[in-house]
Amino acid sequence: MPLRTHVLVAAILVIVATYLQAGPVHSYRDKPDEWLASGDGARVLSNILSWQTRDGGWWKSYDCEKPYDPNTPRDGGGRGTFDNNATWSELRLLARAFTETQRPEYRAAFDRGLRFTLAAQYPNGGWPQQYPHPDGYAKHITFNDNAMTSVMALLKDIADAKPEFAFVDDATRQQCRDAFDRGVTCVLDCQVRVNGKLTVWCAQHDEQTLAPAKARAYELPSLSGGESAEIALLLMRIEQPDDRVKQSVHAAAAWFEANKLTGIRLDKRDGDTVVVEDPSAPPLWARFYDLETGKPFYCDRDGIKKGSLAEIGRERRNGYAWIRPFGQKFLDAYPKWAERHGPVPTAAAQ
Numbered sequence: 151m152p153l154r155t156h157v158l159v160a161a162i163l164v165i166v167a168t169y170l171q172a173g174p175v176h177s178y179r180d181k182p183d184e185w186l187a188s189g190d191g192a193r194v195l196s197n198i199l200s201w202q203t204r205d206g207g208w209w210k211s212y213d214c215e216k217p218y219d220p221n222t223p224r225d226g227g228g229r230g231t232f233d234n235n236a237t238w239s240e241l242r243l244l245a246r247a248f249t250e251t252q253r254p255e256y257r258a259a260f261d262r263g264l265r266f267t268l269a270a271q272y273p274n275g276g277w278p279q280q281y282p283h284p285d286g287y288a289k290h291i292t293f294n295d296n297a298m299t300s301v302m303a304l305l306k307d308i309a310d311a312k313p314e315f316a317f318v319d320d321a322t323r324q325q326c327r328d329a330f331d332r333g334v335t336c337v338l339d340c341q342v343r344v345n346g347k348l349t350v351w352c353a354q355h356d357e358q359t360l361a362p363a364k365a366r367a368y369e370l371p372s373l374s375g376g377e378s379a380e381i382a383l384l385l386m387r388i389e390q391p392d393d394r395v396k397q398s399v400h401a402a403a404a405w406f407e408a409n410k411l412t413g414i415r416l417d418k419r420d421g422d423t424v425v426v427e428d429p430s431a432p433p434l435w436a437r438f439y440d441l442e443t444g445k446p447f448y449c450d451r452d453g454i455k456k457g458s459l460a461e462i463g464r465e466r467r468n469g470y471a472w473i474r475p476f477g478q479k480f481l482d483a484y485p486k487w488a489e490r491h492g493p494v495p496t497a498a499a500q
Contacts, residue, residue, distance in 0.1 A: 175214050176235040179243050186250045195247055198240055199259050203230045205282055206266030210234035229280040230266055231288075232297040237263060238304045245314045257317065264308075264322070267301060271329055272357055275336030277301055279354075287365040290354035291340065293377040294365060298333070299384045305330045306387065334388070336360075337381060338398055342373060344441065348401035350378035353438075362441060368449035368466060375409065375435035375446075376471065378402060379480040386480075386487045396491055403484045406477035410435055411446070416473060423468050425459050435476040448472055 178194060185191045200218040201208055207230015212218070230237055241263045248256040270281035276291030277298045278284040292298055308315045309327035318326075340355045341348055342362060352362030353374045362371035382402040385395050410433035417426045436446030440455070447455040450462045459472055 174235070175208070175243060176239040178214060179239050181243075183246070183250050186247045191247070195244070195256065198243070199255060202240070202259055202262065203228055203266075205230055206262035207231065207237045207270075207281060208240050208263070210236040229282065229284065230270075231280045232267075232270075232277060232292065232301055233279050233295060235295075235300070237267060238300045241267070241304060242314075245317075248317060249314050264318075264326075267305070268325055268329055271332065272336075274339070274357075274360070275332035275334070276340070276355070276357060276360075277333070278357065287354065287363070289357050290363045290365065291336065291357055291360070292354050293340075293351055293374070293381060294353040294369070296377060296380045298337075299377075299380045302330055302333045302337075302384060303387075305333070334385070334395070337385065338394055341398055341401070342441070344373075344444070348398065349373055349405045350375075350402050351381050353377045367451050367453040368470070370438065370447075370449065370453060370455065371441060372438035372447070373405075373441060373444070374437065375406075375439060376437045376474065376476045379406065379435075379477045382406075382480050383483065386483060391491060396493075399484070399487065400493070403481065403488070406435065406481055409439060409444070410477065411473065421468070422464060423459065425473070432475060433478065434473050437470070437472050437474070437476070446473075 175198060181191065186195075194214050197214050197217045198208075201212050201214075203209065203224075209224050209228065209231055210233055212222075232238060241260055244256050244260040244263070247253070248260060266281065271277055272291070274291075278290065279288040279292040279294070279297060305326040308318055309323050309330055311318075311323060315323075337351075340351055340360050342351060343349065350373050352371055353369060353376070354363050354365050355361060356363045362373075364370055379402075382399055385391070385399050385402075388395055391399070412433050413427060413429050413431065414425050414434065415428040415431035416434075417424050436448075438447055438449075439445065440447050445457065447457065448459050448462045448466075449455060450466050456462050459467055
């Protein structure tokens with residue numbers, strides 16, 4: 151093997167090893183209170199503060215076990231992001247840390263991060279993947295990987311004065327309530343109608359038209375069996391839903407019920423993911439459903455739709471969550487919610 155190739159391979163292995171050993175912030179989010187006040191907790195939190203961007207957010211794929219090195223290239227051009235659990239995870243952790251320790255630097259970082267989050271919201275109520283000045287598909291209203299729903303859940307918990315956010319002042323809490331309400335309007339406006347009938351959502355929507363939009367080459371405009379479940383669960387958290395919210399949740403439940411994949415399960419064979427028949431398997435859902443045919447589809451990086459998982463290459467087949475029990479948690483919670491809130495009045499369901 152040529153020396154240049156040896157050097158390249160060694161460099162790649164170092165990068166991979168660093169990534170695998172990295173301590174992502176969401177892995178610390180549920181640490182016990184005593185850890186937050188410990189020396190180890192203070193060290194990790196100090197590192198997290200060092201990674202906060204100038205604008206107040208955080209980027210993804212950094213190692214919480216290490217402080218920020220100015221020579222480290224930041225992904226996304228150094229813009230904060232809500233992708234991969236970023237920013238909203240830091241805010242939840244910092245809120246708990248401040249509540250436990252009263253250390254002012256935690257409060258200051260939380261306040262900056264919350265201002266960043268509120269400023270990132272579009273006038274139509276949606277959130278982009280990155281902020282400020284997002285480009286490419288990062289401009290889209292991003293439900294992908296539950297980015298927007300996680301931001302909205304955070305704002306709702308602040309607005310509802312959950313114990314870890316008791317320090318937030320009333321005016322800021324009202325800002326969070328208003329932002330959450332605008333987010334709900336955006337969610338309802340984005341819900342896709344097919345032949346006049348409400349269905350579910352795409353993983354991302356155009357920030358101007360709200361139409362289903364493309365992200366990466368294999369993430370085409372579609373009906374999302376993944377992100378849509380979390381969106382519906384978030385709507386179910388609204389204490390006094392109006393008729394439009396009720397209509398949305400009922401429609402989502404009908405869609406998930408009609409589009410579950412039964413009689414199959416995923417299996418691993420020689421490290422490869424395969425779909426096998428199994429009449430006793432619990433239901434699964436595809437990540438993406440075609441907007442016109444309503445059928446599941448799968449893609450390689452060429453963006454060409456395929457009708458089965460077996461038709462795409464091994465790399466994408468095993469490197470993406472194409473089929474999962476996405477809708478089960480939502481459908482399990484739905485009957486109790488529907489019993490409590492009742493059917494949608496006929497006029498509202500039109």
